[in-house]
Amino acid sequence: MPAPSFPEAPEGISRRVFLSWLTVGWAGFIGALGAGLTAVGRLFFPNITFEPPQQFKAGFPTEYAVNKVDERFKKKYGVWMVRNERGIYVLSTVCTHLGCTPNWLEAEAKFKCPCHGSGYYATGINFEGPAPRPLERFKISLSPDGQIMVDKTQKYQYEKGQWSDPNAFLEIA
């Protein structure tokens, strides 16, 4: 009985060459897969959102009565414009407890959140309910045409000592 013969490896491609091409193939596949998945991930970040812009002009300083909380931009932009004796600041309408929108109660001179009862003074400082910190303020400045410019991408937090920043308050002489 003849000894079983094993076929020789086909000529032209060695194990070493095969393995290196296999490595290249897998690397290419994994790279392409990664690029594809990254592209799909990008799909979840639309270039345009149909939300009001983060920066907007808020009229002239003279339009705001002294010691009044102005609610004209609450619904559209999510801010209160507050005028005191010295100037104007912009308060965020997002409650610092869990993110609901408080109501301004003129008679009680406070912001009151309907969700869990957090209360804030007109300054934005919290004084009752579960809110852990004051409301945030946004950047306010004067544009060249004399109108107020509000920038919601820049926020100032009281507990970080940022309210003293010149951009957090518009001084009116």
Place this chain on the structure above:
Amino acid sequence: MAKGGFLGSLRESQAWKSIFRHGPPNNTRNRVLVVLMNVFLHLHPIRMKKSGVRMSFTWCMGGITFFLFLVETVTGVLLMFYYRPTADYAYADIIALREHVPIGVMREVHRWGAHAMVISVWLHMFRVFLTGSYKPPREFNWGVGVILLVLTLLLSFTGYLLPWDQLAIWAITVGSNMARATPFLGNEGPGASLINMLMGFDVVHAGSDARFALLAGRLVGEATLLRFYVLHCIFIPLAASVLMAIHFWRVRKDGGISGPL
């Protein structure tokens, strides 16, 4: 007529034999084949310990959870024939289901079934913990179960927005605020300021973080409704179905339902 009357001749027919490729389950071998030859049944063990069917041991909570998932699937598909996930129609369609769609009360079954499923999945986990069924060799299946628990909660969360009333919108506003605190990916999370500092400009901000991807915006809006609808009806149920198949199959592979200690 063949032996055994109508049933007998049915069993002899070519159609029957092409579907069931084994004899009637009147001996051990055929009873094993019944389970092995069926794509659904083969996920289960061929035989199980007496304790495995004792209600006081399993509480049947896993089975009840699966049953509720089927209820949610059927009622959910029926609801999809009427519900439109847009700001203009969503709430009106929910009211329509209650007011003038025949057995639109289906929505209440879907809602209560969802609450029941969240409870039963927790109780199932509690039972598995009490009986020590997470111990070797079942650690992997415990892990799969934890993912299924999270998917159940996400199904509950995404479904909550769909009625598009004040309760829904504010609940999702509050709930999704957690995503702000995602490590590295949320604009208020740990590591976000580090990334922004290293890059030299704001990479992670309210318009580019995990919450933005979830809501398709900085606020809960119509885009959020559509996103949650797709997650609720397609993506999460599909992922849960695949994991459930693995979960049941692994029970068999890990030696069946664990026995009392």
